Amino acid sequence: MCPGGIIAPASTAPGEVVVNGWSPSKRNNPFANSGMVVSVEQEDMKAFAAHGPLAAMEFQSAVERACFDAGGGRLVAPAQRMVDFCEGKFSKSINSTSYLPGVKSSDLKDVLPTSILKPLQKGLIEFGKKMKGYYSNEAMLVATESRTSSPVRIPRDKETCMHPQIKGLFPCAEGAGYAGGIISAAMDGERCAEASVRYLENL
Ligand SMILES: Cc1cc2nc3c(=O)[nH]c(=O)nc-3n(C[C@H](O)[C@H](O)[C@H](O)COP(=O)(O)OP(=O)(O)OC[C@H]3O[C@@H](n4cnc5c(N)ncnc54)[C@H](O)[C@@H]3O)c2cc1C
Incomplete structure (x- = not known):
């Protein structure tokens, strides 16, 4: 969650829309934003199986291109009001957002795969039951933050954290496919740093 944040x-x-969120240190922007993460499973990528180990990359890329097309170009992002999104209604009007290239009212069911759309709808309704004022048509959903974790993983040994073929190489954190976000990346970095010290001590 980025209070006073910016999308x-x-x-x-070219040809893809990806968004992310951050807050300036003064947290003085009139908007707040947060990214909602949905688990993506191997079986969601059946249509991309022909791409082998890069299937998840192609899956991600297809969503990003769909966002670009729905926005109509110039990095405009497709967007929908929250309640309309959950009820499957097109938003006749939309609120302004902090996303500078702009947003375009779109039916996000035409952009997101069903395996992402359905849990997102369910999750937002559940959040609304727990947090008063959360479930509101004042909130805008902007699509999509598609890079919370790497779609490919560089192999490594569970114990030594080292690549199985390249001695002294420790694939680490987000880019290598072992983390998604600041805390898990930091924890994995610590784990790999300790493993590399053990390796050097035993040389
Ligand atoms: C705008 C934005 C907002 C985010 N907001 C959040 C958030 O709110 N919460 C959250 O949990 N996560 C957030 N993230 C994600 C978070 O930043 C990453 O998950 C995290 O930084 C990953 O850490 P990492 O160490 O794996 O990779 P990185 O932090 O990307 O570090 C990789 C480093 O490797 C360096 N590098 C790359 N190639 C080479 C090379 N060839 N030689 C030497 N160095 C190289 C890079 O310069 C970089 O310093 C956000 C990301 C962005 C972009």
């Missing part, structure tokens, strides 16, 4: 463009290639 920022985070695409890395």
Whole structure:
């Protein structure tokens, strides 16, 4: 959750829309934003099986391209009001957001795979039951933060944290597929640093 935060463009290639969120230290922006994470399982990627170990990358890329197309270009992101999203209604009007390239009212069911759409709808309704005022059409959903963790994993031994073929290489944290987010990346970094010290001591 980023109080006083900003939704920022985070695409890395033409033809895709990816967003992320952050807060300036003064937390003085009129908006707040938070990313909602949905687990993606191997079986959700059946349609991309032909891409082998890169199936998850292609799955992610397909969602990012769908967001770009729905926004209509220039990094405009598709967006929908929260209650409309959960009830499957098109938002006739939308609120302004902190996302500077702009947002376009879109039916996010045409952008997100069902395996992401359904748990997101269910989760938002559940949050609303626990936090007064959370479930509201004032809240805008902006699609999509698709890079919370790496879609590929570099192999490593469970005990030594070392690559099975390359001695002295410790695939670590988010880019290597062992973390998603600040805390899990920091914890994995600590684990790998300790493992590499043990390796060096035993040389
Ligand atoms: C805008 C934004 C907002 C985010 N908000 C949150 C949040 O609210 N909460 C949360 O939990 N996570 C958030 N994240 C994710 C979080 O930043 C990452 O999960 C975390 O930084 C991953 O840590 P890491 O050490 O695996 O990788 P990184 O922090 O990316 O570190 C990798 C380092 O490797 C360096 N590097 C790359 N290539 C080379 C090379 N060839 N040689 C030498 N060095 C190299 C890079 O310069 C970098 O310093 C956010 C990310 C972004 C971009």
